[in-house]
Amino acid sequence: MRPSHDDSRTPAHGSPDTPASGEPVPAPLPDGSYSVYPYQGLGAGRPGPAKRTARSRAMLVAGALAVVLGAAGLLLPAQYVVESPGPTFNTLGSAGDSEIIQIEGRPSYPTDGELDLTTVYVSGGPSTNISIFQALGGWVDTNDVVYPTEFLYAPGTTSDEVDEENAAAMTSSQEAATAAALTHLDIGYTQELTVAAVVEGAPAEGVLQAGDTVVAVGDTRIDGIDTLRSVLNDGGGTAAEITVRRDGNEVTESVTPRQSDSGTYQLGIELATSFEFPFDVSIGAGMEQVGGPSAGMMFALGIVDRLTPESMTGGKHFAGTGTIDAAGNVGPIGGIRQKLIGASDAGAEYFLAPADNCGEVVGHVPDGLDVVRVSTLDEAINAVEKLAAGGSAADLPQCTP
Template structure:
């Protein structure tokens, strides 16, 4: 006699099985996740990542050759380090980063992530960037030589020529591209700083600018416009050309931009000055420089602080205008000295390089 199946017994199903719809959903979700993962790794992200770059000792060697060499002037032995610092930039036009790279950089305090549109104009190309950085490096080296010679009171010649006019320029229709500035109100223009001083001294009144144009001198009258900083300006872009009494060569390739100017100038001063400026100590720093020795702000200073400390520097020379970015971000073991001019930088290195002087009187970004 056959027993009836109990309620809890499952009878075998010999017909075709139906796939659980949950399996299909999981399978599709897995494919979507995999696709998103591939996209995260491969698709470009509109960000620029800055990370600590290598340092270069301006009084040392690179590829067995002096980084700075002087021909036609006596030089003196140096020691220690005067490192220029760099930032490695990824995410420029033509070299995009992925979303994964950006997230990884956000999680690393040594790196900075910035929207590309805040760093590069939308129509700039990779070749444009390389060209501009190379031109800025060349200009910074020339300005560094001029600043060093000014500090050492070695005479040289500088000429200023107009290479363009700013928007709403005070000189529109008056000064022209190619004009060489000769004098202001009859006083010779020997460098950019005296020109600035003369414009500010005029207080917005019209000034007479003597220029060399097509082989002859022409006197033009310009009424300077006050800028947002309170300085009076002609509204022109100027290019400096120098005639130095001897040759200075900088052997540094694949590094662009103007931010090494101050450290180049320090290296030149050390080589041309009897005695060892650093006292054998290891310094690093950054900052643009003009021919008068004024030190200007740069980008990526937090990454440069880390790069300097990783390279063994104990003192970092920072532009005064960058101090707000420095405070609270100084690596352990690194001392930051605030500088506004090449004279400040030389004084700081000489002071801290001397025996038994802790440089307590030197300015910091917190003072």
């Protein structure tokens, strides 16, 4: 039976198989008649061309927007810092056209071999921006280490502040390295301690001032931090008469030190150290882009070698890292794994590592590189001299698990 002419689902023109105005098409039944409802076969219920076009456009716009947002996210700066192996510098050699260590006013001697300071490339942080691609590359590259920016830098730190801090640390390490080298060689120099700040609530608050130079405690002249600590500890917490130079005049103030958790007696002041050496030692020419305190020990080794007639290295290739103070104590640094790789890539045979970094050294020593553990400048010099004479690194202090 065919549908009546008033059936709204019947096409207005043409055969029953021809669509009109996007309406559904009646499907023939097995007996040849037509149903007022289309046969539910393949394609049944599909939207018409107009609806399909609108939906396709919406999907294309949404897809394009997702691609744009994704690309923007990948290109925006990532809040990570990547540390990579950096170049090495032979402290006995030159950087550019200048010797790294220059000595005037005292005889110095030619050297052979190499005493390399090691560095780390730092990408990201306040100084430079990196993309998420660079951060991902750092995660993939086993030679690199990736840190969240806030792990290394306080919020709000600027690139200028980082550069200034690194430059100040480098200058301080060079002065301490010179002092340590001269101490080892028994060459006299003077050292002054200046109050950089007074800790709030400390015994010295309201008594000592920033800018005061500590001259004496009682009858003892202060020629360095070790002397100051010793005389305060010997006093056992009794009131100390502190003589300082203030605005060109010497003033004596009474301060009662307070015992710290470690058992030592302290005034509660932050000190800055300045030195006056008997001759000029200039360090770091051609290394303006290198900052921080971690080259101190290698600078000190280079100075000792330059001031000693006999060659310390015996022509061998050493590398190392570590902070140093005027007394010759070697301290830990950051990026030890990257520095080991940099030293190996530069062809070093031996690496001098701070004892406090040994936990990061174990399991990360490149093939062909022997690591010796050191805690003081004297230990480092002893290690270099023994290895230069043909000794074995295995007979020297090691970083062990």
